[in-house]
Each structure stands twice: as C-alpha cells, then as structure tokens.
Amino acid sequence: DRNLGNYLAAKTGRELIIWDGACHVHEDFSLERILELKTLNPDAKIIAHPECRKPILIVADHVGSTSSLLNFVQKDEGKKFIVATESGIIHQMQVTCPDKVFIPAPPTDSTCGCNDCKFMKMITLDKIYRSLLTLSPEVVVDDEVRRMAERSIRAMLDVSDGKSVF
Numbered sequence: 001d002r003n004l005g006n007y008l009a010a011k012t013g014r015e016l017i018i019w020d021g022a023c024h025v026h027e028d029f030s031l032e033r034i035l036e037l038k039t040l041n042p043d044a045k046i047i048a049h050p051e052c053r054k055p056i057l058i059v060a061d062h063v064g065s066t067s068s069l070l071n072f073v074q075k076d077e078g079k080k081f082i083v084a085t086e087s088g089i090i091h092q093m094q095v096t097c098p099d100k101v102f103i104p105a106p107p108t109d110s111t112c113g114c115n116d117c118k119f120m121k122m123i124t125l126d127k128i129y130r131s132l133l134t135l136s137p138e139v140v141v142d143d144e145v146r147r148m149a150e151r152s153i154r155a156m157l158d159v160s161d162g163k164s165v166f
Contacts (some may be wrong), residue, residue, distance in 0.1 A: 003027070007050040007057060025086050025117050026051035028126060033106040035059065037082050045078045049085035056084055056105075073097055087115035 003026060005018035029052055038059075046058040048068050057063050062072045066089055073081055074095050083090055084105035093102045104115050131137070133139060141149070 001026075001051050003053055006050045006054065007063070023051045023117070025115060026084070027053065028107040028109070029053070029056055029084050029105045030108040031055045031059070033108070034082060037103060037106065041080055041103065044080035044101075045076065046082045046105075047072060047082065048105075052084050059100065060084065069093075070096065073100060073102070086117050086120065088117075088120065106148065111156070119147050 002018050002020050002022055005016050008014075009018070010017045026049060031053075033055065034046060038046060045061040046056075046059055047062045049069065050057065050063050050064065052060075052063075062069070062076075066085070069083070069085065069089060070092060073080060074096055079099070080101040080103070082103045082105055083093070087104050090102045090104060093100070098129075107115060126154070136165050
C-alpha cells in the first residue's frame, strides 16, 4: 500500500520499495468533507489509519493502526471523533466507549458506502468454517517467497512485541 509505505518510510527514515496500490476505502476519503465535518464539530478529534492519503494524515490528531485507534479513543478525554478508516471499527469503539460520539469520515462520493471494505465483507464465519473443515482452497507458495514473507511477518511480530527491528 503506497500510503502506508510512504507513512512508514517517513516515520522510520528508511528507504522502502513501495507497491503502487492502495486500499479503496482509505484512498476514497475526502479531505474537504472531513474539514467540513471538523468545522461543524470543532470539538471532534480526527483519527486516521496510516493507509489514508497524506493530506488526511497531516490534519489528523492521531494516526495509528486499528488497535492504536481503539486505544486512543478509550484513553483520550475527547468525546467526539471523526474516524478515517474502515467503518467496521466504529461498532467496537461504541461498545468500549458508549459515552463518546464516532463520526465516519466521508468519502469523496457521497452516494456510495465507500467506508465499507467490499473485500472484508466477502469473508464470513461460514466461509472460514468450511475452509478450516476442508482445508481448501489450498494456497501453494514457492518456498523462497514463503521464507521472505516469514521474515517480514516475524519482524512485524517483533515490533508488536516492543522489540525494535530497525
């Protein structure tokens, strides 16, 4: 994801090879409409996932992963948040913070439900159950690709455990 890659490159100071693709949900947020919401809700804090485009990250009060966004709204004294990430997180925020208001960041196209990831919605408990039951579909990966991917995953797990890999 080019937005996440550019964010990480800026944060770490590392040169990264970045794939020129992006999440359709995060790519479609409208900076202008978010700023309009902020004008209507001056007490709201803007929180954003780092997969958002850079102008949105610049105006955000907090940028972080899904768990970071959840932790932020739980600990922050603010009562209102404009949420620039996939809309599914808002339910979790409302459950953990029922006294706070969560406003979904608007997409550029006001006629679509662009805050919902069409790909995430394709995954259901029934599909997961059937996949685990039948062990299909089987994904076959070249061993060299697997080793490189495993290295990256282990590095991510080390970072999430507080170990620095940089």
